[in-house]
Structures are given as structure tokens and as C-alpha cells.
Amino acid sequence: MGERAIAAGGLAFEEISEEHLAGVLDIYNYYVLNTTISFHTEPQTLEEMRQSVLSGDPRYKSYAILQDGSLAGYVLIARHKNKQAYDTSGEISIYLQPGVGGQGIGGQALKFIEQKAAELRFHVLVATVCADNEPSRRLFTRHGYEQSALFREIGHKFGRWLDIASYQKIIGQASI
Template sequence: MNDLRFVEYSPLYLDNARHTYNYFIEKTTVSFDLEPYMPEQMTSLMMPLNDLYRTYVILSNGDYAGFVLITQHKKKPAFNVTGEVTIYLEPNQTGKGIGRPSLEFIEQVARELNFHSLIATICSENEGSIRMFTKLGYEKVAHYKEVGYKFERWLDIVVYQKVLKTE
């Protein structure tokens, strides 16, 4: 069983997070980025734009396992009630039951920050993420066909949404 902890992101984890993200850039269609991130690009991804958003490092049994974040969904102020949720796990940490509690954790953070809904944008090939989001009550609300091109093929994205039950 994993002893999971979530700590607010700090630059101490920059190299770990960059390693994780660059793996998914270089080896998978999980990220639609095409070139590995440099440290300054990764800093921009990890640092919240303002106090509405959060980034957490996932620690499993005390070791870095990945990161989870809520970012801006759209730039117009009326969208500030909706966040985009993203989870990246170290490749050797996938399939170990870390994703679900990480998503549940960030949902609780979103509730505390008074978000009304969360959006997850996922490559349609990423069946594991789709299963996890679906099991946690996210509904498929969009399917965009052939919107990305990577590894010599066209890629679709699907969007899943969950309206949060706020107390």
C-alpha cells in the first residue's frame, strides 16, 4: 500500500517534474508538446498563474511520484469558476493506485478554492486516464478529432468534466 502525501510544489522538485513531463513528451501522446521542456518552461508550467490555482507534488512512501495541478481553463474572468486538472506520474509509478487518490485530493482542493467544475483534456488514446476520470464521475463532454499531429499520426482529444458538489 502506498503512503501518499501531497506537498505544495517548490523549485526543489523542478528536475523531478521536468523528467516526468519530458518522458511523456518524448515517448507518448499524453502530452501534445513535441520538444522536451527546458527548466524555465517547466517552471512556467508548474507555477500557478495566481492564487486561484495550485500545483502539488505527489510523494509515495516519501519518494517523488509525480505531480497534480489545477490550472486556468480559459483566460476570460467568467471562466475562473472552472479549473483544468492535470496529473502526471513517473512512468514507474503508473498502475500502482496513485492516480485516483491524487485526483480525489485535487478535487478537494478545488472545492476549498470554490471551483464549480473541473475539466480534464485527454488524448483519446490514453485509455487509463479516461477510465480513471470516468470512475470518479467525470462525463465526456467533447471529442475533438484530429486536432494534434505527433509521431506521424493524427490525434484526437476528449474532454471530461465534473461539476463539483460544494457544501
């Protein structure tokens, strides 16, 4: 079992391990199959999810969000781009169990991952969301992220062209 942190409101954040993978996969595949939140069009396999959330790089972390001991979602910092000049930037994602939105879990997860990112000496965090995803857009804006890009008709899913919006927040002064 990896690092575990307790937050307010009965939430705990635990570094994702093998024991969380099946639940994390179920959450993600729900969004793949039923929404435009994920731009995957085919369900992911357990191995693909393992590669996505267990990178092996100590700077890129993934955490299970536990509410009263049950998996409520997950949050992660991933590599923004695979070029050295981007090493102080991280891409964040938050996925919640269907039906648990609106309880403040996303906001707590965002604060938690920002703190972790600061400890890991990231300078900028980026979040990219489908422009249809109003709850995520509001979440990031409410927490100080600014929309930095809008890519029109960049994806196609469920017979529709989809836009994505990127949000960014400068969280610290990483020493170079």
C-alpha cells in the same frame, strides 16, 4: 516548503516548489518524448516548467505526489480559459512517474485535487486527454467525470493524427 497533506497508502501531497522542479520536468519530458499523452513535441525547459507549475496565482495550485518520500508524480489545477466567466472552472492534470501506474496513485491524486478545488471554490473541473490514453480516460470516468467533448484529428505527433477527449465534473456550488 509549501503546504503538505498526507493521504492514505503512504502518499503525501506537497505544494510544488523549486526543489521539485527538476523531477517534475523529467516526468513531463518523458511523456513529451515517448508518448502521445503530451501534445508538446519538443522537451520543455526548466523555465517553461516553472511557469507551468508555479503560476503565482493562489487559486491555481500544483502538488508533488510523494510516495514514501520519493517523487511519484504531480497533479495540478490550472486556468481553464483566460476569460472572467471561466473563473469558477479549473483544468486538472495528473502526471505519474513512468512505471507507477496501476497502484491507485492517480485516483488518490484526483480525490486530493478535487478537495483542494472545492476549498478554492471551483465549480467545475475539466480534464483533457489524448483519446489514445485509455488509462486516463478510465480514471476520470471511474471518478464521475463525463466526456463532454471529442475533438478529432486536432493534433499531429509521431506521424499520426490524434484526437483529444475532454471530461468534466461539477464538484460544487461556487458562490458568484
